[in-house]
Amino acid sequence: xxxxxxxxxxxxxxxxxxxxxxxxxxxxxxxxxxxxxxxxxxxxxxxxxxxxxxxxxxxxxxxxxxxxxxxxxxxxxxxxxxxxxxxxxxxxxxxxxxxxxxxxxxxxxxxxxxxxxxxxxxxxxxxxxxxxxxxxxxxxxxxxxxxxxxxxxxxxxxxxxxxxxxxxxxxxxxxxxxxxxxxxxxxxxxxxxxxxxxxxxxxxxxxxxxxxxxxxxxxxxxxxxxxxxxxx
Amino acid sequence: xxxxxxxxxxxxxxxxxxxxxxxxxxxxxxxxxxxxxxxxxxxxxxxxxxxxxxxxxxxxxxxxxxxxxxxxxxxxxxxxxxxxxxxxxxxxxxxxxxxxxxxxxxxxxxxxxxxxxxxxxxxxxxxxxxxxxxxxxxxxxxxxxxxxxxxxxxxxxxxxxxxxxxxxxxxxxxxxxxxxxxxxxxxxxxxxxxxxxxxxxxxxxxxxxxxxxxxxxxxxxxxxxxxxxxxxxxxxxxxxxxxxxxxxxxxxxxxxxxxxxxxxxxxxxxxxxxxxxxxxxxx
Numbered sequence: 287x288x289x290x291x292x293x294x295x296x297x298x299x300x301x302x303x304x305x306x307x308x309x310x311x312x313x314x315x316x317x318x319x320x321x322x323x324x325x326x327x328x329x330x331x332x333x334x335x336x337x338x339x340x341x342x343x344x345x346x347x348x349x350x351x352x353x354x355x356x357x358x359x360x361x362x363x364x365x366x367x368x369x370x371x372x373x374x375x376x377x378x379x380x381x382x383x384x385x386x387x388x389x390x391x392x393x394x395x396x397x398x399x400x401x402x403x404x405x406x407x408x409x410x411x412x413x414x415x416x417x418x419x420x421x422x423x424x425x426x427x428x429x430x431x432x433x434x435x436x437x438x439x440x441x442x443x444x445x446x447x448x449x450x451x452x453x454x455x456x457x458x459x460x461x462x463x464x465x466x467x468x469x470x471x472x473x474x475x476x477x478x479x480x481x482x483x484x485x486x487x488x489x490x491x492x493x494x495x496x497x498x499x500x501x502x503x504x505x506x507x508x509x510x511x512x513x514x515x516x517x518x
Numbered sequence: 519x520x521x522x523x524x525x526x527x528x529x530x531x532x533x534x535x536x537x538x539x540x541x542x543x544x545x546x547x548x549x550x551x552x553x554x555x556x557x558x559x560x561x562x563x564x565x566x567x568x569x570x571x572x573x574x575x576x577x578x579x580x581x582x583x584x585x586x587x588x589x590x591x592x593x594x595x596x597x598x599x600x601x602x603x604x605x606x607x608x609x610x611x612x613x614x615x616x617x618x619x620x621x622x623x624x625x626x627x628x629x630x631x632x633x634x635x636x637x638x639x640x641x642x643x644x645x646x647x648x649x650x651x652x653x654x655x656x657x658x659x660x661x662x663x664x665x666x667x668x669x670x671x672x673x674x675x676x677x678x679x680x681x682x683x684x685x686x687x688x689x690x691x692x693x694x695x696x697x698x699x700x701x702x703x704x705x706x707x708x709x710x711x712x713x714x715x716x717x718x719x720x721x722x723x724x725x726x727x728x729x730x731x732x733x734x735x736x737x738x739x740x741x742x743x744x745x746x747x748x749x750x751x752x753x754x755x756x757x758x759x760x761x762x763x764x765x766x767x768x769x770x771x772x773x774x775x776x777x778x779x780x781x782x783x784x785x786x787x788x789x790x791x792x793x794x795x796x797x798x799x800x801x
Contacts (some may be wrong), residue, residue, distance in 0.1 A: 319657060322650045326662070329646040365731045379618055379668035384629055403617060411582035419770060424529050427777040431785045441778070451721070451745055452768035453550030472553060484728045491729055 294507040298508035340365065371398040443478060450475025532777060539773045543765035550765055551752075557731060558749040561716040561739030564689055565595065570603030572688035573681055577703065578608060578615030578622075580695035584720050585618065588693045590747040590760035591718040592622040595691050598754060600630060600638065604688070605677050608661070610644040611698040616667055636675045643667040648698030652706040656684040689714040689738070700727060704736050714738050716789065718746065 299321055306318035340361075347358040375387030375397050387397055394401045413480035432438050449455055454470040462470050468477070519527075566655035568574065576595055580588045595741065599606050606621035619641050627633055642663040645651045654662040659681050660672045671679055680686060690707050694700035698718040704727075707713040710762025714735070719727060741750060744767055747760035 322653055325650045325662070326645070326647045326654065329650075333646060377667075378617075400617075403614075404621075408582040408585065412585055415583040416586070419540070420533050420536055423770075423774050423777055424532045425779040426774045427528070427532055428525075430778045430781060432782055441782075445775060445778075448771050451554050451743075452771045453548075453764050454768055454772060456553050457552070472555070476555060479725060479728060483725050487726055488729045491726075 289511075289514060292514055293511070297354050297506055297508060300502070304506075337365075368402065369398065371402060375399065443482075446471065447478055450478075528571065536770060536773060539769045541764040543769050544762075547762060548765045548769070550768055552748040552761065552764055554749045554752060555746070557740045557742070558746045559739070559753065560731070561691070561718070561741055562598070562750060562753045564714060564716050564738040565598045565604070565691075566603060568602065568604060568688050571605070572603075573607060573677065573686065574599055574603045574688050575609055575690040576619070577690060577692040577694075578610045578618045578697075579612050579617065579692055579699035581612050581614040582618070582772045584695040586763065587720050587744050588695060588718060589618065589622060590744070590758055590763075591741055591750060592618065592693050593625050593758065594747065594750040594754055595693075595718070596622055596626045596639075596762075597630060598750075600626065600633060605637070606639040607677070607681075608639065608641040609649055609762070613644050613696070616641060616643040620667075636670065637677055640675050640677050641667045647672060649702040649706050652659075652684070652702055653710070656706065656711040659683055659686075684711045684713055687713050689716065691716045691718065693718040694723075696723065697722055700737075704730050709734050717741065719743070721745070 302314065302321065306314040309315075310318075314464070344358040344362045345364075348355050348362065352358070371380065374382045374384050375390060376382035377397060377399050391397050396404070422514065430441065432441050449458065450471040455475070459470040459472075469474055501510065502512050554735065565574075576592065576599070578592065586769055596606055599692060606623075608616075608623070609617060610616045621672055623633075623639055623641070643666065645662060647654075651662055659678070663720035664672055666672075666675060672795055684707055687707075690703050690713055692700040692703040694703075700715075700719060703715050703717070708715045716738045717727060724740060724742025724746075727737060727740050727742075744760050747758075748764045751758045751761050
């Protein structure tokens with residue numbers, strides 16, 4: 287019963303949603319609405335669960351003095367600081383336990399939560415993403431080597447699209463006469479993106495959609511049970 | 519020198535040169551101009567052709583990591599929408615999207631002058647759930663967003679007085695850095711409820727959305743990355759942060775191409791040396 291009940295629930299819920307998509311009238315439309323409302327509520331609880339999990343996992347690593355435990359401690363401290371600031375003085379428009387915190391905001395220029403978000407979290411987050419450029423540059427130098435006909439094709443396409451996406455593209459090929467304007471880099475880039483790329487993307491999308499249908503059917507029919515946990 | 523040490527030194531040189539290639543054009547702008555593309559123009563035309571007084575949604579489906587690419591788009595879209603007399607509802611499917619919306623509204627207000635919160639714009643904040651949230655908005659907007667981010671009730675916000683469901687919205691612009699995001703808006707807001715959807719994404723994910731720009735108008739225009747943000751600024755008639763940041767990005771792209779060329783020449787020379795050695799040993 288312990289494993290059958292979730293399977294029955296998944297089967298009934300899945301079937302109801304499918305039927306409601308084709309017959310959006312009572313009682314199916316109403317049932318679908320109820321189920322989606324439940325989904326929103328359960329998803330909100332998942333955030334809370336995620337926070338407990340974050341504390342538990344990080345605290346265990348620190349307690350066990352795992353390798354690089356200092357980073358886990360930094361994560362926990364950061365989490366605690368943000369939660370405390372948010373609880374005590376709230377965010378831009380919402381008050382906290384100590385009210386709007388006008389005096390603190392007057393010193394910092396904004397509430398502590400917003401101040402940390404804008405001046406620490408945002409720059410750090412953008413920096414982490416920007417670091418990708420350095421790895422791409424390094425990888426391009428070491429790994430993007432022409433070895434076969436296919437890699438040659440990939441290289442030519444990459445060069446055209448990369449150059450076409452820069453502000454240099456127009457200047458580099460503006461000398462090409464109007465009658466041959468399709469050879470100008472911006473036009474070539476648009477052609478590659480709109481035709482070969484879109485065709486390939488459509489094929490991928492259709493394949494992925496069929497895969498999702500297959501995987502969903504497996505879950506609804508109880509063939510795929512890994513979401514129940516237990517390693518099976 | 520050991521091969522591992524050489525690779526390490528080479529990598530550091532690449533990093534240093536790239537840092538210079540990005541920093542120098544920021545300090546000394548090259549004044550490069552970006553030309554518009556049809557996809558950005560389509561998104562622009564959607565906003566431009568919508569009548570004044572329309573209520574629209576700008577969905578902030580990203581977080582600070584992609585702020586360089588998507589925030590200039592958000593500012594340009596809001597500025598355009600306000601200049602056309604649209605009333606803007608901000609929603610977010612990413613937790614930090616709500617703060618991104620506040621910052622974008624503040625920046626555009628500083629430029630255009632004060633707009634009235636609740637009448638010209640409102641921030642409804644983050645909701646978890648992706649596609650299901652949009653389906654909920656399609657049935658009953660109030661159920662999904664009973665309050666805004668400041669705690670105001672739905673009925674106390676004049677802008678929302680005429681909004682019962684997603685069908686009352688003239689268009690949605692989703693600025694999206696991944697999932698949930700633009701794809702959910704296309705598949706639900708457009709395909710299920712018939713609302714026009716335009717989108718802005720990071721450059722890396724833009725190619726995946728091109729199939730949705732089709733005859734069925736699943737996606738009205740697509741802005742891909744910083745270049746599209748610069749194009750939108752150009753269409754709006756000003757040079758903002760995206761236009762300025764296109765300088766270092768363009769130089770960095772060219773540098774990467776140069777690095778690819780150097781890497782290939784080096785690999786070709788290596789192969790040639792190995793072949794010569796092999797021929798010499800065979801002889």
